[in-house]
Amino acid sequence: MSMNEAMFYEKSDAGVRCLLCPHNCVIGEGNRGVCNTRVNIEGRLFSTNYGEITAMAMDPVEKKPLYHFYPGSAIFSVGSRGCNLKCPFCQNWQISQNSEYPATFYTPKDLVNRALKYDTIGIAYTYNEPSVWFEYVMDVSEIVCSKGLKNVLVSNGTLNEKPFDLLCGVIDAMNIDLKSFNGDVYRKIIKGDLETVKRNIATAHSKGVLVEVTTLVVTGINDNFEELINISDFLASIDRSIPWHISRYHPSYKYDKDPTDIDFMIDVYEAASESLDYVYTGNIAPSLPGGDTVCPGCGTILVSRSGYNVVVKALDGQGKCSGCGHDTGIRM
Numbered sequence: 001m002s003m004n005e006a007m008f009y010e011k012s013d014a015g016v017r018c019l020l021c022p023h024n025c026v027i028g029e030g031n032r033g034v035c036n037t038r039v040n041i042e043g044r045l046f047s048t049n050y051g052e053i054t055a056m057a058m059d060p061v062e063k064k065p066l067y068h069f070y071p072g073s074a075i076f077s078v079g080s081r082g083c084n085l086k087c088p089f090c091q092n093w094q095i096s097q098n099s100e101y102p103a104t105f106y107t108p109k110d111l112v113n114r115a116l117k118y119d120t121i122g123i124a125y126t127y128n129e130p131s132v133w134f135e136y137v138m139d140v141s142e143i144v145c146s147k148g149l150k151n152v153l154v155s156n157g158t159l160n161e162k163p164f165d166l167l168c169g170v171i172d173a174m175n176i177d178l179k180s181f182n183g184d185v186y187r188k189i190i191k192g193d194l195e196t197v198k199r200n201i202a203t204a205h206s207k208g209v210l211v212e213v214t215t216l217v218v219t220g221i222n223d224n225f226e227e228l229i230n231i232s233d234f235l236a237s238i239d240r241s242i243p244w245h246i247s248r249y250h251p252s253y254k255y256d257k258d259p260t261d262i263d264f265m266i267d268v269y270e271a272a273s274e275s276l277d278y279v280y281t282g283n284i285a286p287s288l289p290g291g292d293t294v295c296p297g298c299g300t301i302l303v304s305r306s307g308y309n310v311v312v313k314a315l316d317g318q319g320k321c322s323g324c325g326h327d328t329g330i331r332m
């Protein structure tokens with residue numbers, strides 16, 4: 001296990017207070033915070049997963065999912081251990097909820113050198129929750145920037161303002177989970193904070209980060225039509241061109257309710273498409289609606305997708321529709 005001193009904490013009467021995420025855990029000597037990745041040793045806070053890689057792969061960028069960021073390209077993707085939320089339906093619980101999961105150590109420089117061996121647009125920090133990998137993500141990202149490559153973050157968006165602002169300075173694109181629009185679901189079931197996630201989505205967008213948002217529609221937790229439409233309305237209030245991915249849940253970890261009803265997902269997709277320009281469906285058959293990118297200006301199919309088979313059909317090199325010139329904001 002590698003130890004690296006945390007960037008955001010302060011001393012407190014009971015030990016140290018971590019200031020990285022809204023849990024703001026007060027951690028006594030020898031103990032860890034809610035995420036199980038930060039430990040108080042002799043009055044100093046250390047991250048226990050710095051450089052610890054549990055998973056590494058070349059993935060289609062669409063798998064993050066990012067549909068508006070270099071469509072059809074591949075990205076070197078890495079993850080570590082830990083998460084600051086406790087979703088009972090976690091789809092990656094083996095690494096997110098196990099602080100002892102086996103890992104291989106890479107210095108930031110070694111990791112970037114490894115990435116450079118591949119035909120990649122950059123590095124994606126994904127699989128577990130990269131918020132609790134903060135110091136390592138910052139250190140690697142700075143090297144990635146210096147090489148002219150891109151940084152991608154796939155996150156639950158649960159970080160305090162100062163660290164999140166720092167990330168926005170080095171990350172090019174984010175997929176942020178907005179898991180529910182009900183504060184009680186966040187607080188009581190997921191163990192997070194809705195307002196923090198909403199703020200961070202708006203902040204990242206305002207700072208020029210390409211932001212896409214994902215909602216896993218979980219049976220019995222957030223499969224409420226009005227609440228889901230509240231999410232699309234919220235995103236549209238920031239910018240109607242923010243892509244929203246609604247994704248089908250399958251039983252996992254501690255949650256075994258039936259997979260999401262597909263007809264319900266299509267109903268949400270159609271209603272949300274009234275307020276948002278780009279709504280996508282995930283984890284369902286490619287023949288169903290919500291896979292392609294369609295021009296909001298003239299209806300031309302701009303990017304067609306069948307699974308991870310991606311064809312850019314009608315975009316110029318600046319992300320504009322080659323039919324009507326509509327600017328989609330897609331980065332190419």
Ligand code: SF4
Binds near residue numbers: 020022034035036132
């Ligand atoms: S990052 Fe971990 S230790 Fe720090 S406040 Fe969040 S849950 Fe607590």
